[in-house]
Amino acid sequence: MAQKPSIPKGTRDFNPEQVAKRNYIFNTIRGAFETFGFQPIETPSFENSDTLMGKYGEEGDRLIFKILESGEYFQKVDRELLERWISLYLVNVYLFKDIFDYLLYRINRTNYAFQSKEELDFYSTDKNCIRYFNLKVDEWVSFLIDSPQVSHKYKSFVKGRNSKFILLVSDFIYQHGLDFKQKNQDKKIINWKLDWANRQILKQFSNDLTSDFEDILDSELKKSKKDFYNYLNKEISGKALRYDLTVPFARYVVQHRHEIELPFKRYQIQPVWRADRPQKGRFREFFQCDADVVGSKSLWQEVEFIQLYDTVFSALKLEGVTIKINNRKILSGIAEVIGAKDRLIDFTVALDKLDKIGEEKVKEEMLSKGILQSGIDKLQPLFSLSGAFESQINGLKSILSTSKEGLKGIEELEFISNAITKLGLQTANLELDVTLARGLNYYTGAIFEVAAPKTVKIGSIGGGGRYDDLTGIFGLKDVSGVGISFGLDRIYLVLEELNLFPETVNKNIDVLFINFGDKEALFSLKAIKQLRANGVNTELYPDKITNSKHMKKQMNHANKRGIPFVVLVGEEEMASNTYTLKNMTSGEQLKVNLEALLAHIK
C-alpha cells in the first residue's frame, strides 16, 4: 500500500445500509417538522469566527474547529507574522539592541543628544535625564518611526506603545549610552547579555525605576502576546466550522430579519463539528435536527414541542420515551427561597445529583458550597416530591409560596401540563423533573430533555428549552425563541438496540440482469429502462460472461448483495421476447414477458 488510508478520529464513513437507516430517521423527523408547520433553512458549514467565538463559553471556544485561510496564508505569514513573532519573542533582545544601536548612531554621528559638555552633565543626573526624555519622547518616537536607520521591527514595536514605557527604556539606554561613550564602548557590547543582564544593570540603576519598568515591561509583553494571538487568529483563520445550529440560526434571523415573517418556525438538519475528545456515541462530526420558533412568547409553543416529540418517537415506533420538563424560573425561585440566589449554579449542580448520590450527600454538597442549613431545611419538601405531575406541582407551590418568579414558573408548567393532559400523547410520557437544569446559562423558561425507554442505557436523546433573548447576541433585542433538538446518533443506537428499523429501510437493488453478451445486454437494457421508469431499482451486470466461472460470479454477486431477483436473457429469451426471472430466495424460475416481469418484481 502506497499510503494506508484512514479518516480523522471522531469522524465516520457511512455505508449504504447506514445511510439508509440514518435517512429513515431524518425523513421521519423532517416529515413531522413539516406537518407541524416548520420550514427548512440551511446555513453555511463555516461561519465568520466573530459569529461563533464567545457564544459557547471558554470551553466551547476551544472546541470550535477553526479553518486556515486559503492557500495564500503562508505568503502573508512569511512577512507580517514573522515580524510579529520576532517583535514579541525577541523583544527583550531586539528592543534594547535596536534602541541602543540608534542611540549609538545619534551619539556618534549627529551629536544630537548633547550640544555641550554642560548639557551632557545636566542630563547625566537621573532626574534631569527623565525630565528631558519626558519632554522629548513624542518627538523622539516620531523621529524613530521616520528614520531609515531604525529597523521596521522596532518601529512597529514603538507604534502605539505606552509612552512611559518608551520613556523608561529610552532613559535606561540613554544612561548606558553615556556609560559606553565614557568607557570602553566596544568591550561593553561584547559582554552584553541582553536577555537577563539588562535587568541586572537596571537594578543597580534605580530600584524604583526598575520595578516600575519591569511591571510595565511585563504588562506590555502580555498585551503584546494577546495582540499577537488575536492577530494570528485573524490572519490565519477568520472562519470556523459550525458548532451548533442555534447560533447560526440566531445570526440568520438577524441578518434576514427584513425577509422573515414573525413568528418564524424553522427547522434545520445539518452537521455540526466539535473538537471534543471522541468516545462511544460522541463524534467530532455529527448531525443536529433542530426545530425552533422565534418571535412569540406563547406557551402553546411548548405544548406543540411536546406533541412534536411524541409524534416523532411514535412514528419511529420508539414507545415509552420520557419527556422531562422543568422551568428555569422554578430553579431560580427555589434558590431565592433558600437564600442562595447568587449560588444558583452550585445549587442546581448539587440538586442534579439527587438520583445518583441521594438526599444526604446532596445536602452535604450544598452546605460545602456555602448554602446555609436554614435554607437547606426549607428544601425538605423538594426531596419528597414524587408521583404525578399535579402532586409535584402542589409540593412546589408550598416551597415557592414566597417567590414571585418561582410561582410564575409553576404557572407556566401547569399551563403546559394541563394542555398536554387534554390533548393526550400517543406513546411518550411527560414528567416533571425539578432537577433538570441543562443549558441553565441559556434557557430562561421551559427546559426539556428526552430519555430513551428505561431498558436502554443511554444519555438523553433530545433536549431543548426557551431562551428569551435568542438574537440579542447579534443586537436584535427581545426576540424570544424556543426550540428542541433530536440527537440523531443516539436515536440510531436506540433503534438499533431495540431492533426498530423497518426491514425495508435499506433500499436495495430489486433486480440484477445477468450479462450473457453484448446482444443480450442491449436486449436487457431495453427492459431495464422500462423497469426503472416504473421505479424498480435495476442493474445490468457490467461485464459479460465469457466462461462458466463468470456465470457463477454474477449469481454470487446477486447473492452477496442480497438482491431478491435475477433476470436471465439468452438466445431463447431474445427470440421469444421473454425474460427468465429467478427468485433468489425461493429459487423459483419463471419465463415471462415484460409486463409480467414488472408485475412480479414490483
Next chain:
Amino acid sequence: MAQKPSIPKGTRDFNPEQVAKRNYIFNTIRGAFETFGFQPIETPSFENSDTLMGKYGEEGDRLIFKILESGEYFQKVDRELLERWISLYLVNVYLFKDIFDYLLYRINRTNYAFQSKEELDFYSTDKNCIRYFNLKVDEWVSFLIDSPQVSHKYKSFVKGRNSKFILLVSDFIYQHGLDFKQKNQDKKIINWKLDWANRQILKQFSNDLTSDFEDILDSELKKSKKDFYNYLNKEISGKALRYDLTVPFARYVVQHRHEIELPFKRYQIQPVWRADRPQKGRFREFFQCDADVVGSKSLWQEVEFIQLYDTVFSALKLEGVTIKINNRKILSGIAEVIGAKDRLIDFTVALDKLDKIGEEKVKEEMLSKGILQSGIDKLQPLFSLSGAFESQINGLKSILSTSKEGLKGIEELEFISNAITKLGLQTANLELDVTLARGLNYYTGAIFEVAAPKTVKIGSIGGGGRYDDLTGIFGLKDVSGVGISFGLDRIYLVLEELNLFPETVNKNIDVLFINFGDKEALFSLKAIKQLRANGVNTELYPDKITNSKHMKKQMNHANKRGIPFVVLVGEEEMASNTYTLKNMTSGEQLKVNLEALLAHIK
C-alpha cells in the same frame, strides 16, 4: 446592532423556498441514481490532509481548506514552532553565531583545535584545514549535539544536515576563528554583519568553495523552508475539508475494500469546499452529486451513464440538453498521428478553442507551440468534422488510421453510440465533440460533459469520465472507475431561468388556525392533531387575539406567507363542534365538521 452579522464570502444561506427547490433537484437525482442501482455512501466532511494533498495538482492544494488543530495548538506552537521559525529565518544569523561561539569556546578554553604552533600553522592552509575537518566532521557533529554549550537551536539545525554543508560552514568558521585569535578578536565581532558579510568574506576565501557553499546553503534553506511548512502544516493542521467526492470515494474503496463487493456502484451527494475566488455561480461551499462504478471496465457503464443523464434531465423537464462525449484515446491518437505526442496538453488546449477562435487561429496557436506544419496539415479532416455521430466517426477513422490507440478510442465511441442509438434517449442529445478534453490529466477513456439547452448561457451542468486507476493513489492498483457528476448550482440556475420548478415544490403550510384564546386554541389543537396525522401541514398561531388588531395581524400572517386556508374557531364553533374554514384565495368561507375540514384541505 452589537455586531452586524454576515457570512463568509462564497457561502450562502438558503431560505425555505431555496431549500425546497434544491431538494427537488436532489431528490430527482437521488431517485434516478437508485433506480439505476447506485447505493449511497457518505464520507466525513474533513479528511486527513495526507489523503487530499497532492491529489489535485499544485493549484488544487492551494484551494483546499485546512482545519486548525483544536484549541490547544497555540501551546504547541509557542515552543516548538518558534524554534523552527527562528532556526529557519535567522539561520544565517544564528548558525554562524553559534558555531562561532562554540569555536571561540574551544579555542580559548580547551585548546582543542591546536596542540602546537606547528599544528596551528598546518591547519591554517586551506587544503589541510578542509582535510582535517573532513576527517573530524562526524566526530565534531556528535560533539556538538552532546555539548551543553551548544544551543538547542543549533543542535536541531545540525541534525540530519548535509555533512558537506556542515564541513564548509565549520571550515569557514574555523578559518575566521583563527583570524580572530590572531587579530583583534573583540573588534572583529562588533563589525560582524552576519547576514551579508559572511558571504563577502567567503568570496575572498575561495571562489570555488564559496559558490559551492552558496549553492548548498541555498538548497539547505529551501529544504529547511519546505520542512518547515510541512512541519507547520502537520502541527497546526492535520485535517482538511473535502475538495471533491472522488478522492474520498477512492479512499473509501481502498479502506473498506474487504467489505465491498465489486463492481461497486455508489452515489454520494454531499457538500465540498474550495478556497476559490467566489464569482457568479462559483461558491466556496457547494454540493456535488456523483455516481461512480468501480471494478469494471465494461463500456456498458458508459452507456448507462448517458441513459442516467437523460433520465435525470428528462425528469427535471429540462429538455434538449446535449451530452457531449469524447475519448482520451482519440486525443492521444491524434497527437500521435501529427507527431505531437509530447505536446498533448498544448494540442488539446488549442483544439478546445476551435469554436471560439476558428480554424486559422487554432492552427497558428499549434504552430506557436511547436507543432509542425506537416502535422497540422494532417489535421485538416478534423476541422471539417461535422454532422451526425457516424459521419464524424468516419472522418476520425481516416485521420487515425495509423494510430492503434486512436482506433481503440473510435471503437469505444462506436460501441457506446450504437447502443445509445438502439436504446434511444428521452429528451437529451448525444454529440461527439473531439475538442472536449476536461480532466485530461485524470481521464483515460470516455470523457463526458453536459451542456444546458442552447437558449441558456451557462457553462456545463455535468461532467465525468473514466479513469483506469482510480484507487492507485491509495495503493490499490488496477481498479478502473467511471463516473459522472451533476452540477447542482448551475442546474438550479437553469431551472430558475426556464421557470421549470414545479409550482408545488415549496411545501408551504396548508392551513393556519387563528388563535382566539386559550380555550379555542386547545379545541383547535385537537383538530390540528388529526390534520397532521393525515399529513396536512398545520399551524396554530401561537399568540392569542386580545384585540381587533391581533385578528388582522393573524390573517395578514397567513396572507404574507401565502397559506391557502385559515380556520377560525370561536365560541360558536366550539359549541357546535365545527370549524369555520376560509379559503384565502377565493375568500369563500364554510362551516364544517372535522371530517369535512380534512376533506376540503387534503
